[in-house]
Amino acid sequence: MVYYQVFLLLLIGYIVFTVDKKQKNFPVPMVLLLIGIGLSFIPFFSSMEVTKDMIFNIFLPALLFVSAYQFPIAGLKKNIGVITVLSTVGLIFTVLLLGTSIYFVSMASLTFVGSLLIASILTPTDPVSVVSILKQSSNNPKVADVVEGESMVNDGTSIVLFTIIAQIYITDASFHVGTAFLEFFKVSLGGLFIGIFFGWLVSRVIHLTHDRQYQIMLSIVLAYGSFYAAEHFGVSGVLASVSAGIMLSWKLGTTVKEDDYRSYLDAFWEVIEPSILAILFLIIGIEFSDYFNIGQIGFVFIIFGLSLVVRFVVLAGVFKLFPKWRKEFLWSDISLITWSGIKGTMSVALLLGLAADSPDKAAPLLSLIYGSIILSLVIQSPLVYPLSKKFSKGNS
Incomplete structure (x- = not known):
């Protein structure tokens, strides 16, 4: 029956x-x-079994690879410093501040580690629905590049941080800051290294054949092969797929045949991406009845509000700390980047992973996390365009 459902x-x-x-x-x-939420009340669709492996191992490698491959190299070079800081130091501070805020607001009904775990799941951003809008409506082209680039990289770093915190939460292990940071950088750098190596290798091999079908096949091998290889060695598969896509794009940009390669590679991946996104967002809605508890709606709104406030504080701290970025990003830009940090597929994948690894311990957290993801998609998404237009007029 699953084939009919997917169709x-x-x-x-x-x-x-x-x-x-x-x-x-x-x-x-x-x-x-x-x-999808409407479909969740129809037995034919509500019976779908959605797992972490389905999202994490089948859908995400392709989405991550194509977003990295299509990300403009020029935009990455211009904003590499901002993207790197936001996806590492900024990510860690966001989790710590948001987790601490959730813990105090919960009035000790949640443990501190449990609060950090909620924060680590809600930190990854998924701006797929708003990047094109930002590119068209914002008068600062750097805003869209930062939003997209930050999301692309912090998908990988957030998984590393989530894994460390989840292990502590599930096993009741003690937390050692030094060990956690070493693990964070080992897993992150390992994934980047594997992705860069595979991306470079494929960029050399792809020139050996002039058949476009085989070159497209090789790009599929790269997207999934780098991911699975990194996971096999215990490092970040997400960062491997991202760095592989960036490396392939960069290397193809150095050849005179770049337009020929990109024309048919883009044609293929531009069909795959919306197909996967359609299934994923419908599935997120279908999971509504399994994970959302209306009785916690008040706390969900509080967590959603805190996530926006903390994100704004961290972004403001990063952008205003360095004189160069202080001039390039106005307060209106910071506000727009804050609002564009929408939750999505990565947060759902982490939520499903937590539910699968420890159903009993995860139970008190799932509805809070899922509700916050839903609010982010429903409230933030439709307001990005009017906010962007308003800020653009104010800065003109």
Whole structure:
């Protein structure tokens, strides 16, 4: 029956992408999410079994690879410092501040480690629905590059941090800051190294054949092969797929045949990406009845609000600390980057992983996390365009 379900989800996704002409005001992922919530009350769809492996091992490598491959190298070079700081130091401070805030607001109903775990799941951003909007409406082109680049890299670093905190939460192990930081950098750098190596290798091999079908096949091998190789060696598969995509894009940019390669590689991946996104966001909605508890809606709103406040504080600290970035990013830009930090597929994958690894211990956290993800998609997504236009007018 799962084949029929997937087919119907793809059909619904096609209809939504085709019909939704006002994607600026009603981004497709938000529409798909709401449709998915409706489908969750239909037995045919509510019986779908969604697992961490399904999202993490099948869908994410392709999405991460294509977002990295399509990310403009020029934008990465210009903003590499900001993206790196936000995805490492900024990520760690966000988790610590948000986790601490959640712990105090919970009035000790949650443990401190449990609060940190919620924060680590809600820290990854998924701006797939808003990056194109930002590129069209913001008068600062760096905003879209920073939002997209930060999301691309912190998907990997957030998983590393989540894994460390989840292990402490599930096993009741003691927390050692030094050991945690060493593990964080070992897993992150290991994933980057494997991805860069595989991306470089494929960029050399891809020139040995002029058949476009085989070159596309090789890009699929790179997307998934780098991910699985890194996971096999105990390092970040997510960062491996991301760095592999960036390396391939950069190396192809050094050849005179760049346009030929990109034309058909883009044509393939631009079909795959919306197909996967349609299924993923519909699945997030379908999981509504399994993970959301209406009785916790008040606390969910508080956590959602705290996530925005903490993100703004961390971003302001990073951008205003360095004189160069202070001039490049105004307060309106910081506010827009804050609001564009929407939760999505990575947060859901981590939530499902936590639910699978420790159902009993995860139970008190799941509804809070899932509800915050839903609020982020439903509230933040449709307001990105009007906020962007408003700030652009104010800065002109």
